Amino acid sequence: MGNINVTTLFSCVGFSDPFRNGYDGPLLNIVRSKKPDKIILVFSEGTIGNQEKISAAINGIEDSYKPSIIVDPEETPDKDTPYFDKMFKILYDKIMKYFLEEENITLNLSSGTPAMESALFSINRILGLNVSAYQVKTPVNDSNENIEFNLSDGNDGESPESTVQNTSDRILSDKGEKFEQTLIKENVKQFIQEYDYLSAYELIKNDPVLSTKEELSNKLEQFVVALKYQRVFPAVKVKKYDKEKTILLNSFLIFLLQVKRGMTSEVVIRGRNLTEFICEMYLNKNYQGLIKYDEHQLPQLNECEFTEIREQLYNNRFSTFSFLSFPVYQGIFKALGESEIGKALDQLSIFNIRNQIAHNFNELSEKKVNLLLKYYSTDNSYEIVNRLLSLIKFVFNLSKEWLIFFETENKNIISLLEK
Numbered sequence: 001m002g003n004i005n006v007t008t009l010f011s012c013v014g015f016s017d018p019f020r021n022g023y024d025g026p027l028l029n030i031v032r033s034k035k036p037d038k039i040i041l042v043f044s045e046g047t048i049g050n051q052e053k054i055s056a057a058i059n060g061i062e063d064s065y066k067p068s069i070i071v072d073p074e075e076t077p078d079k080d081t082p083y084f085d086k087m088f089k090i091l092y093d094k095i096m097k098y099f100l101e102e103e104n105i106t107l108n109l110s111s112g113t114p115a116m117e118s119a120l121f122s123i124n125r126i127l128g129l130n131v132s133a134y135q136v137k138t139p140v141n142d143s144n145e146n147i148e149f150n151l152s153d154g155n156d157g158e159s160p161e162s163t164v165q166n167t168s169d170r171i172l173s174d175k176g177e178k179f180e181q182t183l184i185k186e187n188v189k190q191f192i193q194e195y196d197y198l199s200a201y202e203l204i205k206n207d208p209v210l211s212t213k214e215e216l217s218n219k220l221e222q223f224v225v226a227l228k229y230q231r232v233f234p235a236v237k238v239k240k241y242d243k244e245k246t247i248l249l250n251s252f253l254i255f256l257l258q259v260k261r262g263m264t265s266e267v268v269i270r271g272r273n274l275t276e277f278i279c280e281m282y283l284n285k286n287y288q289g290l291i292k293y294d295e296h297q298l299p300q301l302n303e304c305e306f307t308e309i310r311e312q313l314y315n316n317r318f319s320t321f322s323f324l325s326f327p328v329y330q331g332i333f334k335a336l337g338e339s340e341i342g343k344a345l346d347q348l349s350i351f352n353i354r355n356q357i358a359h360n361f362n363e364l365s366e367k368k369v370n371l372l373l374k375y376y377s378t379d380n381s382y383e384i385v386n387r388l389l390s391l392i393k394f395v396f397n398l399s400k401e402w403l404i405f406f407e408t409e410n411k412n413i414i415s416l417l418e419k
Helices: 026-034 048-059 084-099 114-127 177-193 197-205 214-229 243-260 264-286 307-315 326-336 339-346 349-359 366-372 383-392 400-418
Strands: 007-012 038-042 068-071 104-108 132-136 171-173 291-293 299-301
Touching: 007 026, 007 084, 007 114, 026 048, 026 104, 038 048, 038 084, 048 068, 084 104, 084 114, 104 114, 177 197, 177 400, 197 214, 214 243, 214 400, 243 264, 243 383, 243 400, 264 291, 264 326, 264 339, 264 349, 264 366, 264 383, 299 307, 307 326, 326 339, 326 349, 339 383, 349 366, 366 383
Parallel strands: 007 038, 007 104, 038 068, 104 132
Antiparallel strands: 132 171, 291 299
């Protein structure tokens, strides 16, 4: 480890270093302003010829300032300097070599080819290195394109002040705020596209810029609260359906989200609960009095008034039962001669693996799980959702807009993010 009190400048060398047309180049401007203790220089094959001139210019800044100048032994091939991916790899390896030895590093983001500059900038921001990084404005606050080279500047190793007309400080501290915001936004988008609203919300809430976007933050918070506490989505609430249909639609949307996220256990548990709720709705609507409720509001068969159904259930596989559940509903529909809804319910018998999930840790059947989450790209649908929709239609006319609810909301959220 190096001395943490030593400041080290890491810099590529460009054709504007050390001078250009009477002005400090970026490297010399940073050195003049910050006076690092150590300077690590990365030359390309094309700039290595300026090594002595650059050393002389640095040592000529002040008589009392003589930094340690280290030239990285490996020159960068000229054929690689225009390519970002190659420069990223080369400069990453070099920075890691010196960063492990030195704690207080400054990066020059304005010397070298555009690929070199971009690579250094990206390495700093992506890795989150604890370094200072500086850009240097051009003398005319514009592109260097029309600034001619004056190759005689400093050739004789004279003091820079004797050959350079303008040595004013042009450095800008580069905090990479736009870059950081872009990365954070991309992460938020990724979470949204994966329907992970909690992670997206946490990212936004903890970011000083994005957290000021109240509409975006409120929208995500509504999703988080709805999913965490089973609260009604605002989009469902405004429809003003009766209580049962509101519960059904809201529960279906949460179920749909869990399917999209591949959450097998939650899909099975919520899917079976939702299925039983639909059966209860259907029987209450079409066979009033068949269901009664105990003190805990659990549904039970009204055995006193529907003795024939009770007998048929007892004569089959049901010897005793306290409340209505998936297999009991199957028996009731069979006893009532309700073949259509009974057939739709039978198609959801895969939900019977709920007890296997809830009461033990046995491995689930790969075949059943794959069927559970089978996806059809042709119409962007899932097998288990299609089967559940076949049952829902007996109690509720669910419009297609709800099947793309999350895709629509995702577009709205991303639009708010980009505002």
